[in-house]
Amino acid sequence: MKKIVCLAVSLTAFAGFAQNNKSVEFTKKLSYKIESSDSPDSIEDYSNINYDHYLDKNNKESLLSFYYNDTATASYGGSESNYFVSKNWMIPLTVSGISKSVNYTAYGAFKILNEGQSVTKLDRKGTIGGTNCQYYAILRDINNKESYDYCFCIDESNKINNAESIFPDSKLKGLIVSVEYNSENSYKLVYKSSQNVSLKLDIDSDKLSADIEEYQNSAEAESYTDYAVDSAAVAIDAAYGDYSNIYSDPLYTYNYDGSELQDYSLYTYISPIYSVTTTALYNTKEYGGGEDAVGRDQIVSFYKKESKSLVKNLKSAKMITADQKKELDKFYKAQNEKIKSFVPNQAVDYAATDVAEAYAVADTATYAEDYDYYTKYQSDYMNETIDEIVLAYDIDVKDNEKIKEYAPDYCDNLKSKIPNFQNKSLSTHVHNLTGQICDLYLYNNGGNVGYFETINSMRKSYLEIEKLRSSLSQKDQKLLLEFIKNLD
Structure with missing residues (x-):
């Protein structure tokens, strides 16, 4: 439901241009308004925005x-946002006011569910403007009715x-x-009125x-190509490896299987x-270390305890969040199960390994790319x-002021230095976007920065800010503009 409230001006380059003899007619317009417990100024700001939902007859x-x-408020940016809703998809549109022709982009579409x-029924009811209603939400965790x-x-x-x-x-x-x-309990979007219309x-x-389907299929095909290369590489390694299959041992390294x-x-x-277990494996009885060498089971025990x-210790030192602890626990549990079930020095069944086919897949998938590196x-x-913001800049500066x-x-x-925005989500994403820019400056200077992670985080916050822009109060829009303008 986030897509209903968080408005967007998101994409300016449009891949599709819909100009044809077909049209959609909307016969009813539902109007909504923002109700806020904030200051009267905020109420006035929200009243300058129309929130309409047009329905077709079916x-x-x-x-x-x-x-x-x-007009004066619109001059701060993002004067109009439109989304076409069909078959569980929400598609950003721009609409010509004269011709009613539509520009859209397939890659800008996103699923509602x-x-x-x-959609889950919550254990609460409400009364809005004298109308009784039942609450629903889309849960992140089906076992937690507050996870929305x-x-x-x-x-x-x-x-x-x-x-x-x-x-x-x-x-x-x-x-x-x-x-x-x-x-955020200070404001909500509520139904105001309805009227019959004829909008084509x-x-x-x-x-x-x-x-949309063509774009989704092309994206899936690209993912399959990556998978084919990885799978072929595994098959080739297995076919040409010797009986000492140390490279397949989960103690040697983790693999990418989901x-x-x-x-x-x-x-x-x-x-x-893994730097410890990888080195230690070479000196085990199972992998040619001699009779007096340690056994693989000792390394298994070390891995499990360590x-x-x-x-x-990471959680105790507050170096990771509760969600990160949960993810690490899940990861290590899966790895421990693989390590326990792995049988070292198991002979390869060459008859079951189609090396030629593996090479064919690898050749086709790999060399289709001119720049496979x-x-x-x-x-x-x-x-x-974007919830808890951790910046490489803050970590590195703590160790060395010269950073x-x-x-x-x-x-x-x-x-x-982040302005005191009325919209808390805006505060979070402005902090993250400008902070990730700081991290990017450190990247080529040897900073502890994940390059792609930083860019992805920046793009996510930029997108969320643009989605919020049209619903921001006039005060927040002014604060945002001044803050961005004055960054050195």
Whole structure:
């Protein structure tokens, strides 16, 4: 439901240009407003923005439109945002006011409900403007009914039915009467009024869906190519390796089979243990170390104890968060199971290994790229979660004050310099975006910086700021502009 409230002006380069004889007609307009417990000035700022939801006659497709009704306020940026909603997809649009033709981008589309997600009924009801309603939310953790960013209250007995157009597969029907933050109680989006309209837009829904599907398939094909190269390499190594399969031993190194860490910063804590076990394996009985050498089982015991102790000590020293501890625990549990079940010096079944086929896949996939030594781009920055901000700049400066010379002056004590925005989410993302820029300055100077992680984090915060921009109070927009302008 975040996509309903967080408005966007996100993409300016449009891949699709819809200009055809097909159109979508919207027959009902639902108007919403912001209710705020903040200062009267904030209420006035929010009143300058229209929040409209247009429905087609079948409630299958709809249009979310957010725009300023005040020219002076619109001059601060992001005057209008439109999203076409169809088949669980939300697609950013720009609409020509005269021709009603539509520009859109397939790669800008995003799913409202991701695979495995569902709309969950919460254990609470509400009364909004005299209307009784039931709360629902999209949970991050199905076992925790508080694990959501937004919730929405639905009048399930109302004949107006915009819930179905937003969540077509959830069997929900009724009027969405409010949308609320989980962590912010000072304001919410509430239903105001409805009216019959006749708005036709030049949208070919079938072509738009086909464009999105084509883009998704091309992205999946690229991912498969990467997988084919990795799989072929494993097959070739297995076929031409000898019986001393030390390189396949999970104690030698971790492999990438779905159990890898999602938080790349945590690999820093993985390497030291493997530097010990990798070296030690060469001197074991199982791998030619002689009868007096240590056994592999001793290294297994070391790994199990050391990994458990490492995670505990990292959390105790507050070097990792609770979520990071959970991820490390999950990683080490999976690795310990692989280590326990692995049989060293197991002969390779050459008959079962199609080396020629493996080479063919590797040749095709690898040499299709002219520059196979480059890191292939993966568009996963939208999956970033920005909550706890940890900057390499802060860590490095703590060890060496001279680091300050390699980054802009504003980077020093950055958190204290972030304006007192009314929107707390804006504060978080402005802090993260400007902080990650500081880290990027350190990258070529030898700083402890994850290059791709930093860029992905920057892009995520930039996207979230742009989504928020149209809903920001006039005060926040002015503060944001002044803050960005005055960064050295």
